[in-house]
Amino acid sequence: MSTIRERIQKTLLLLLCVLMLSGCWSRRELNELMIVLGIGLDWEDGEFLVSFQVVNPSEISTMPKGGERPPMTLYQSKGKTLFEAARSLTAEAPRKVYMGHLQIYVIGEELARMGISNFIDNSLRDNELRMDSNLIIAKGMKAQDLLKLFTPLERLPTQNMLHSLQTSEKSWAPTVSVNLDDLLNKLSTHGEELAVTGIQLVGTKKKASSKQNVETYMPSTRFRYTGIAVFKTDKLIGWLNEQESKGFTDISGKLKSTSIELPCGENSYIGIEVTSSNSKIKMEIKNGQPEAHIQIRTEANIVDRMCKNIDLEDPATIQELNEEIKVVIQNNAEASIKKAQKLKSDIFGFGSTLGRQHPQFWKPIMKEWNEEWFPGLKVQYHVESHIRKLGTTSNTTMY
Known part of the structure; x- marks a missing residue:
């Protein structure tokens, strides 16, 4: 008798489980x-x-x-x-x-x-x-x-x-x-x-x-x-605008790849492909004032060479091109920060970085940051550029 009762109980339990799994009330x-x-x-x-x-x-x-x-x-x-x-x-x-x-x-x-x-x-x-x-x-x-x-x-x-x-x-x-x-x-x-x-x-x-x-x-x-x-x-x-937007994505670490055109003659340019870009922001306190240090490290390839007088096999030429790339990147960053400071809107997160790195300094000025502190924030730029590839043709002789 007990065996039959146990079987019935098991069968009922199984049926109950099947009923519970047979549908969804919110389907x-x-x-x-x-x-x-x-x-x-x-x-x-x-x-x-x-x-x-x-x-x-x-x-x-x-x-x-x-x-x-x-x-x-x-x-x-x-x-x-x-x-x-x-x-x-x-x-x-x-x-x-x-x-x-x-x-x-x-x-x-x-x-x-x-x-x-x-x-x-x-x-x-x-x-x-x-x-x-x-x-x-x-x-x-x-x-x-x-x-x-x-x-x-x-x-x-x-x-x-x-x-x-x-x-x-x-x-x-x-x-x-x-x-x-x-x-x-x-x-x-x-x-x-x-x-x-x-x-x-x-x-x-x-x-x-x-x-x-x-x-x-x-x-x-x-x-x-x-x-x-x-x-x-x-x-x-x-x-x-476009230049300021490029500066924003570079500073905020969102830039993955882009192009840079360096003039090398009348209506002629060296085409640069940025293949990677990394940025870091460090906040310092100097004489009671916050100061931002932006580090940007870029790697790039040469993809266009319209000027045949540019010798890509000369290390001095590559160094010069690296310097020109650094100028473009810094100009974009400066333009972006200048516009944001004019609008009194810290879209780069200098304030939040200051709060993480110098919490005691940040807390009393937090509410006045956009209006009183960010517009006059001093910014230092530390830009590196490294050209890695010259293309398979190097100094092409087609023209």
Whole structure:
């Protein structure tokens, strides 16, 4: 009898386990969701305008299809809060919005200048949002216009923007990727302000939202990453140009690779590829004043030689080119710091570095750092350049 009872108990326990594993109470079917890849945030007529770029699954599928519809749909809604705007979308959207695959946020410049604290608060309260979603600023325009763009190569504009941002950050200095996690860290740190890459439309914009935009060899409207937006607390206050942006990425240790052109004659240049760059910031206290020391070490290759009178096999020539590279790097850094000091926004983190290295000095001045101390901060530069490769042809004889 006891054996039968034990068998029954074991069977019931097994059935209970199977029932517990047979489903998920919170599951949502794919055909019940709208998958959002990009979100645009703007300020319009005293309200938040939220644009959701949603995937049309049948248009991006590898299975045969009609191809009459665009690969994405843009849903828009307004509200006094971001939550209200998002919820009011249900009045026209056939499915529930799903943020689990969100790739990129685009914030219009007008809203960015007003402040992005509402966006941050809303993002942190949503457990579906990914903290690795990237953030970019629509320079001089609305975010919604960028999400309407038909782009070549990638069928979805946000994928095109994301891949371009990642590639540009690795190969071209004036861009830097910032995700929600980076955003939260910067805004939670005393002595370091936020800096975000800008993006804008270029070319004739009449066909931007039409499929005709990608039916020619060169699209009439394209996007381009341009400049770095400088924030103070949560508000956009100014922009770095290309040279200043290069200086920022170099000082902050975000530069991976870029190009430098050294003049060697009339309309002729030596092309330099920067293959690696490392930087360190050290803060010192001299006569009661903080002083920054920036160490930048660069390795480079020669990739273009337009002037045949430049002898690349002469060690003295290489040394001279190294010195010229150092001048360019320092000029970029100086221009970047000068602009940031003018804007009174420490985007380099000199203040946070001072707090780590000299905490007793930092604590009393922490609240006045941007306004009173950073604008007059003395900076010393220690730049090294090392040319490693001359190319396989060295002194070519083709001209």
